[in-house]
Amino acid sequence: MIKVLLFAHLQEKLGKDQLDIETNQIKISELKHKLKDQxxxxxxxxxxxxxxxxxxxxxxxxxxxxxxxxxxxxxGG
Structure with a gap:
C-alpha cells in the first residue's frame, strides 16, 4: 500500500488530506494518471x-x- 498526501487545493477538492493506494509498485506518472481518472x-x-x-x-x-x-x-507576498 502507498500513502498519498494531498495539500492545499488538492485536499480541498477531494475533501481529505490522504489516500491509501493498493499497489506494490507504480511510476509517479502512472499514479497521477490513476488519481486523475479515479x-x-x-x-x-x-x-x-x-x-x-x-x-x-x-x-x-x-x-x-x-x-x-x-x-x-x-x-503569496
Missing amino acids: YYLNELDGVMTAINEEYATDEDVVKSGDTVAFIPPVS
Whole structure:
C-alpha cells in the first residue's frame, strides 16, 4: 500500500488530506494518471512530487510502504 498526501487545493477538492493506494509498485506518472481518472484530480500536472520526503520526478517508482506527497505551487507576498 502507498500513502498519498494531498495539500492545499488538492485536499480541498477531494475533501481529505490522504489516500491509501493498493499497489506494490507504480511510476509517479502512472499514479497521477490513476488519481486523475479515479478522483478527477486533473490539477496534478502542475504540482511537485516527493517520495518519502525527497523530491521526485514523474519517472521515479513508488513502492509499497512509501509515502508520496503532491505539493501544489505556493504563491503569496
